[in-house]
Amino acid sequence: MNLTLHVWRQKNASDPGRMVRYTAKNVSTHMSFLEMLDVVNEDLIAKGEEPIAFDHDCREGICGMCGFMINGVAHGPERGTTICQLHMRHFKDGDELYLEPWRSRAFPVIRDLVVNRGAFDRIIAAGGYISVRAGSAPEAASIPVPKDEAEAAMDAAACIGCGACVAMCPNGSAALFTGAKIAHLGRLPQGQPERDNRAIAMVVQMTEEGFGHCTNIGECEAVCPKQIKLDVIARMHRDYLHGAWTR
Numbered sequence: 001m002n003l004t005l006h007v008w009r010q011k012n013a014s015d016p017g018r019m020v021r022y023t024a025k026n027v028s029t030h031m032s033f034l035e036m037l038d039v040v041n042e043d044l045i046a047k048g049e050e051p052i053a054f055d056h057d058c059r060e061g062i063c064g065m066c067g068f069m070i071n072g073v074a075h076g077p078e079r080g081t082t083i084c085q086l087h088m089r090h091f092k093d094g095d096e097l098y099l100e101p102w103r104s105r106a107f108p109v110i111r112d113l114v115v116n117r118g119a120f121d122r123i124i125a126a127g128g129y130i131s132v133r134a135g136s137a138p139e140a141a142s143i144p145v146p147k148d149e150a151e152a153a154m155d156a157a158a159c160i161g162c163g164a165c166v167a168m169c170p171n172g173s174a175a176l177f178t179g180a181k182i183a184h185l186g187r188l189p190q191g192q193p194e195r196d197n198r199a200i201a202m203v204v205q206m207t208e209e210g211f212g213h214c215t216n217i218g219e220c221e222a223v224c225p226k227q228i229k230l231d232v233i234a235r236m237h238r239d240y241l242h243g244a245w246t247r
């Protein structure tokens with residue numbers, strides 16, 4: 001099949017950027033979306049033009065590096081799917097696709113479809129860890145964790161830090177990401193001593209990075225490739241308020 005791509009091209013953070021039209025020819029339905037872009041880039045390089053910059057690493061849906069908007073939807077039209085796992089069989093001949101980077105003040109564009117997600121790293125550095133000694137593997141296994149809690153912690157731990165939640169939120173909120181990290185650690189026994197301080201530090205950092213406030217719209221949950229649920233945000237607020245009241 002043949003597709004028309006309108007791709008956001010921007011040399012660096014200070015360049016105003018613009019949409020550029022390309023044709024992707026003879027696209028196989030077996031290709032992933034990123035493989036389709038690889039072929040477009042090979043053509044551009046052969047013509048002496050700059051290839052389209054996009055982030056990726058594992059291409060298996062686990063590292064969180066990939067992601068951009070396809071026709072205004074973060075990670076494209078398939079639910080619970082990263083863009084590296086999105087296949088061209090979900091598109092049809094003649095489709096016209098608009099590819100844009102995550103749009104958020106806290107994620108400045110580095111080039112084309114690549115943004116700087118260092119703000120997420122700083123939120124993690126503010127409190128997304130356990131600093132008490134958790135013991136070696138056999139010791140850790142000797143601490144009983146109720147099954148429901150272990151499963152809920154694992155569900156939250158599935159967040160890969162891709163940033164789709166921020167990109168899709170009309171407020172540019174990072175509440176789903178931050179809530180997932182807080183819920184993951186706060187549900188485990190080893191995470192209890194720092195639970196309140198962790199929530200306060202991470203929420204303060206999230207606010208300082210310029211992310212917007214959550215108003216329960218739910219676009220984040222709808223596009224999250226790991227299907228993180230909104231209840232992690234409620235848990236973040238609860239831990240934050242508990243910490244603030246008991247300080």
Ligand code: SF4
Nearest residue numbers: 159160162163165224
């Ligand atoms: S909560 Fe979902 S959308 Fe947001 S960073 Fe984590 S995996 Fe990505």
Ligand code: FES
Nearest residue numbers: 057059064066084
């Ligand atoms: S490249 Fe790793 S999740 Fe997409």
